[in-house]
Amino acid sequence: MTNSGEMYDDNAKEVAAIRTQALAMCRKYNHKVNTDNEYDMSILKELFLHVGENVYIESNFRCEFGFNISIGNDVYINHDMIILDCNEVTIGNDVYIGPRAGLYAANHAEDPFERVEKGVYSKPISLQDRVWLGGDVKITQGVTIGENSIIGAGSVVTKDIPPNVIAAGNPCRVIRPIQFSENRWKRE
Numbered sequence: 258m259t260n261s262g263e264m265y266d267d268n269a270k271e272v273a274a275i276r277t278q279a280l281a282m283c284r285k286y287n288h289k290v291n292t293d294n295e296y297d298m299s300i301l302k303e304l305f306l307h308v309g310e311n312v313y314i315e316s317n318f319r320c321e322f323g324f325n326i327s328i329g330n331d332v333y334i335n336h337d338m339i340i341l342d343c344n345e346v347t348i349g350n351d352v353y354i355g356p357r358a359g360l361y362a363a364n365h366a367e368d369p370f371e372r373v374e375k376g377v378y379s380k381p382i383s384l385q386d387r388v389w390l391g392g393d394v395k396i397t398q399g400v401t402i403g404e405n406s407i408i409g410a411g412s413v414v415t416k417d418i419p420p421n422v423i424a425a426g427n428p429c430r431v432i433r434p435i436q437f438s439e440n441r442w443k444r445e
Contacts, residue, residue: 260325260344260379264366268375279304279323290316309350314338321363331384334358344379344398352384355392355410360384362398385420405435 266272282393286300296347302308304323309330317337320326325342329350336356340346343363366376380399384390388402391410396402401417408414409432418424424431 260381262344262378264371264378266375267363267365267377271346275322275324281319282323283319286314287316287318290314290436315356325362327404334397335392340363343377345381345383347383349384349386349388349404351387353389355390355394357393358390359395361395364398415439 265320269318270302280303282300286297289297289300290294296313298308298312301314303327303366306324307327309328309332311331312328313332314334315336315338318334319338320340320342322342325343326340326348328344328348329352331350332348332352334354335358338354338357339359341359341361341363346360348364362379362382362383363377364379366372368376376419382396382398383401384396385402385404387405389407390396390402391408391412393411394414395410395412395445396414402408402412402414403418403420403422405421406418408418408422408429409423411427411428414423414424414429416428418429422431423433423435
């Protein structure tokens, strides 16, 4: 299993072992959040490639392997997030992700005979700085969401989204550019 994009055996023993370890660590993390209301990032820092400062991931978080996930600073991920990180999944700084979102870097083989043989391939996913994903957004393999862009709730994103736009739908399409405020609101 590599991040090369080449087909690999999703049922191989070494793949299953890594997946089982990630599942155990996710369960441990979710238990802490649910019972102690504690975001114990030390668990996820051990699992992920990188975790920045001020990262909050709500309970029922799941990932496939963990070691392909990099998260920047000031990130909030709401409940029931699923990341299939069979390839690199990069989440930038100041990113908000709504509940029940999914980042799916994996895909099964198109050829039905390869699929039966557990053939899987993957491509990276990137959420650049200041991206906001609404609830139930699904991002498929190989997609980059450009900085500042907003993806509307329930969208299925199968192609790159440029920076500074609002996009939505299934399949997700650009609706309009973001309107930047001349007099930015600041909290006191």
